[in-house]
Amino acid sequence: xxxxxxxxxxxxxxxxxxxxxxxxxxxxxxxxxxxxxxxxxxxxxxxxxxxxxxxxxxxxxxxxxxxxxxxxxxxxxxxxxxxxxxxxxxxxxxxxxxxxxxxxxxxxxxxxxxxxxxxxxxxxxxxxxxxxxxxxxxxxxxxxxxxxxxxxxxxxxxxxxxxxxxxxxxxxxxxxxxxxxxxxxxxxxxxxxxxxxxxxxxxxxxxxxxxxxxxxxxxxxxxxxxxxxxxxxxxxxxxxxxxxxxxxxxxxxxxxxxxxxxxxxxxxxxxxxxxxxxxxxxxxxxxxxxxxxxxxxxx
Amino acid sequence: xxxxxxxxxxxxxxxxxxxxxxxxxxxxxxxxxxxxxxxxxxxxxxxxxxxxxxxxxxxxxxxxxxxxxxxxxxxxxxxxxxxxxxxxxxxxxxxxxxxxxxxxxxxxxxxxxxxxxxxxxxxxxxxxxxxxxxxxxxxxxxxxxxxxxxxxxxxxxxxxxxxxxxxxxxxxxxxxxxxxxxxxxxxxxxxxxxxxxxxxxxxxxxxxxxxxxxxxxxxxxxxxxxxxxxxxxxxxxxxxxxxxxxxxxxxxxxxxxxxx
Numbered sequence: 001x002x003x004x005x006x007x008x009x010x011x012x013x014x015x016x017x018x019x020x021x022x023x024x025x026x027x028x029x030x031x032x033x034x035x036x037x038x039x040x041x042x043x044x045x046x047x048x049x050x051x052x053x054x055x056x057x058x059x060x061x062x063x064x065x066x067x068x069x070x071x072x073x074x075x076x077x078x079x080x081x082x083x084x085x086x087x088x089x090x091x092x093x094x095x096x097x098x099x100x101x102x103x104x105x106x107x108x109x110x111x112x113x114x115x116x117x118x119x120x121x122x123x124x125x126x127x128x129x130x131x132x133x134x135x136x137x138x139x140x141x142x143x144x145x146x147x148x149x150x151x152x153x154x155x156x157x158x159x160x161x162x163x164x165x166x167x168x169x170x171x172x173x174x175x176x177x178x179x180x181x182x183x184x185x186x187x188x189x190x191x192x193x194x195x196x197x198x199x200x201x202x203x204x205x206x207x208x209x210x211x212x213x214x215x216x217x218x219x220x221x222x223x224x225x226x227x228x229x230x231x232x233x234x235x236x237x238x239x240x241x242x243x244x245x246x247x248x249x250x251x252x253x254x255x256x257x258x259x260x261x262x263x264x265x266x267x268x269x270x271x272x273x274x275x276x277x278x279x280x281x282x283x284x285x286x287x288x289x290x291x292x293x294x295x296x297x298x299x
Numbered sequence: 300x301x302x303x304x305x306x307x308x309x310x311x312x313x314x315x316x317x318x319x320x321x322x323x324x325x326x327x328x329x330x331x332x333x334x335x336x337x338x339x340x341x342x343x344x345x346x347x348x349x350x351x352x353x354x355x356x357x358x359x360x361x362x363x364x365x366x367x368x369x370x371x372x373x374x375x376x377x378x379x380x381x382x383x384x385x386x387x388x389x390x391x392x393x394x395x396x397x398x399x400x401x402x403x404x405x406x407x408x409x410x411x412x413x414x415x416x417x418x419x420x421x422x423x424x425x426x427x428x429x430x431x432x433x434x435x436x437x438x439x440x441x442x443x444x445x446x447x448x449x450x451x452x453x454x455x456x457x458x459x460x461x462x463x464x465x466x467x468x469x470x471x472x473x474x475x476x477x478x479x480x481x482x483x484x485x486x487x488x489x490x491x492x493x494x495x496x497x498x499x500x501x502x503x504x505x506x507x508x509x510x511x512x513x514x515x516x517x518x519x520x521x522x523x524x525x526x527x528x529x530x531x532x533x534x535x536x537x538x539x540x541x542x543x544x545x546x547x548x549x550x551x552x553x554x555x556x557x558x559x
Contacts, residue, residue, distance in 0.1 A: 015380035018372035019388075022432055025369055029407070029429035030395055036406035088302075108545055113303055115486060115541045116534045119493040119509030123530050124310040126516065127523055135309050169302065230399035233493050237513065251401045258405045259498055271402045278402070282394045289393075 034275065040268035047262050057269035066245070067253075071273075074229070074249040077164060081228045084168045086221055089175030094205070096176065097183045107180070114173040122237040125166045129153050129238070156246035159239050163247050167234050171227060175220055182216035183209060215292050222285045226278065250274050314338070314528035338532070341525040344515075347503055348529055351511035355492060355533070358420065358507055362427045362488035363481050369428070370435040370480065375469070377436065378443035379451075392433040400426055400494050411499055422499035423507070427488045434487075435480050442476025443469075479547045482540060489537050508533035 041057055043050040061067050096107050113121055128134050131151030140146035152162045190208050199207065232251050235241060241248035241256060248256070254274060258267025314337050342348055377389065400407075407426055408417075416422045446469065454464050492507040500506065506514075512529055515521060 011380065012382045015376045015382045018376035022369040022373035022436065023388075026392075026395060026429060026432060029426060030398065030403065033403040033406035033410070034398070036409075037403065040405060108542065110303060111541065111545060112307060112538060115490070115537055117490045117492060117509050117537070119513060120530045120533050121306065123512060123516065123526060124306040127313060127527065128306055128309060130523075133523070135305075169306070173303065226397045230397075230401065232399065232401050237493075237516075251399065255401055255404065259408065264405050264409070268405050271405065274402050275398070278397055279394075282397045285397070286390050286394060289390075 037268045037271050037275070040264055041272045043265045043268075045264035045268070050265065053265070057266050061266070061269050061273075067270075070245075070248055070250060070253050073247075074251075077160070077247075077249055078225060078228045081164050081167045081171070081231075082221060082225050084164070085171045085175050085224050085228075086217070088168065088172050089179050089220075090217075092172065092176040093179035093183055094209075096180050110173050110176055112173075113170050118170055118233045119237060121170065122166065122234055125169070126153075126238060129162055153239050154243055156243055159243055159246050163235050163238050166238060167228060167231055170231075170234060171224055174227075175224055178216060178220050179213065182213040186212045215295075218288060219285070219292070222281060222288065226281050226285070229274075229278065229281070250277075310527045310531060314524050314531055316524055337522075337524040337528040340522075341529045341532075344522055344525050345512070345529055347506070347511060348532075350504060351506055351508045352533065354420075354505060354511075355489060355507040355509075356536070358423055358427070358492060359485045359489040361420070361424050362431065363484035365424065365428045366431045366435050366484040366488075367477065367481055369432055370439055371477070373432075374436045374439035375443055377440045379448070389437070392436055396430075396433045400430060400491075404494075404498055408498065416499075418500050418502045418505065420505055423492065423495045423505070426495050426499075427491060430491070431484050431487050435484055438483060439473075439476055439480045442473055442480070445476075446472045475547070479544070482544055486537055486541065 040050070042052055042054060044053045044056070092110065096103055096110070100106075128136055129152040131137050131154065132149045134152075136152065137146060137150050140150065141148070150158075153159045186209060190212070191204060194204050194208055230251060231249075232255065235247050235249060235252055236255070239247045241252040250270065251274065254267055254270040257263050257270055261267075315334060345351075377385065403426075411417050411422050411425075416425070450468055450472075451464050454468055455461075459467075493509045493513070496507050496510040497513070500510070503511070508529075512526065512533065515526060
């Protein structure tokens with residue numbers, strides 16, 4: 001009987017056969033295009049045809065001031081967006097975890113920005129940001145903060161901030177929900193013991209909750225850094241990277257080069273930079289995950 | 300909370316107000332003639348709206364079904380068998396999740412062009428599925444793992460064939476998991492219908508709601524009340540599905556990422 005069972009559980013060929021369709025699909029649609037992007041980055045490929053040009057695309061890209069500005073801008077944008085998401089997410093999770101009335105309703109109400117197609121949410125934000133008729137400009141004018149209509153997406157700095165706010169709106173629900181799940185996983189007796197010892201609310205938060213959910217906070221900061229880095233639709237719909245490039249991040253720039261100007265080669269070189277950065281993020285994330293897993297299995 | 304809900308409230312409010320009230324500066328907080336007028340009128344302004352809605356549903360359903368077809372055997376295999384490269388390939392799947400479609404657009408565009416698939420439904424379905432497979436495998440794997448293996452082993456020892464086991468044990472027990480993963484794929488593909496849609500498809504008759512509506516933003520005078528009404532109609536289906544199933548979806552997603 002043991003023998004028979006063994007044959008049931010150890011059929012490597014069957015295991016591979018079952019995975020094969022999905023694996024093949026991913027190789028075709030994800031892995032192969034990745035390699036093709038790398039190849040294209042060494043060509044001057046356009047709709048007209050292609051020739052190998054060596055490192056020309058990279059040289060031009062890296063020596064251009066504009067590109068360096070875009071990279072810096074991407075990281076500044078990411079830094080603010082991710083920090084805000086984490087802070088608001090943490091506060092939100094604490095509130096949703098507290099014993100308040102109606103918290104189950106609130107837990108559901110946090111989610112819509114995440115469920116709704118980003119593109120449609122952004123149509124709403126376009127209206128909110130409208131300089132003449134939007135509610136934000138309206139409140140500003142009525143309270144006297146603004147002395148006239150103000151197009152939030154029309155000026156460099158305000159467009160930059162506006163896109164960050166919209167991105168935070170999209171990304172915070174996910175962060176909140178993960179933090180909340182982590183907080184609920186903190187063993188109850190830890191709090192009870194602390195309560196008996198007379199620990200205050202603050203103490204309980206900083207000495208129990210925070211250390212206990214630190215792994216999740218680190219994971220989420222990396223994950224949301226990756227998501228934010230990849231964010232395309234938000235900026236594209238609100239500003240298309242404008243005004244005068246003020247909200248052009250790496251992803252937007254890649255898209256513009258490749259599919260706005262049909263300069264596939266140049267676009268591909270940018271895509272390769274994006275890939276390298278993403279691989280670094282992903283490497284960090286996976287290494288971290290492996291460490292946390294080890295820790296859990298040791299306990 | 301206000302921050303999260305304000306855009307929706309304002310979208311709804313704007314959709315109820317007549318256009319000349321909206322186009323007043325500074326912003327009027329109060330309108331006395333609220334009506335669902337825009338919800339009737341939008342079908343005329345956006346004549347293709349029914350088609351966009353159908354497209355969105357059609358695309359999301361196709362993507363969800365195709366994703367499930369690829370993911371079910373793979374997830375089952377990951378949940379049940381031990382084989383070389385099992386863990387490393389699972390991590391590779393996670394890593395794939397982190398690449399956005401934007402990086403791969405160029406070769407995908409060229410491939411689709413070569414095969415004459417630009418401006419078709421397939422142009423949006425094929426890449427859509429690829430980016431949902433990784434998470435779907437992780438999710439479904441954890442559902443399969445919850446089915447006790449003893450059940451299968453007992454049936455096997457009693458002489459049941461693999462196909463019989465699949466049909467009579469695995470399939471019924473994993474239905475809830477399949478439903479959740481299917482809905483995850485549906486919502487996921489409903490949400491991602493923008494990048495691929497604006498890049499790979501220019502034909503109005505295949506456009507999903509987001510890219511269809513986005514077209515109208517470029518016009519000089521946007522009829523914002525109708526725009527907001529159409530947007531809300533566009534989000535309603537996913538919101539309703541989500542409200543009914545949010546418990547399962549949130550639990551499933553977080554258990555995948557928090558515990559492992």
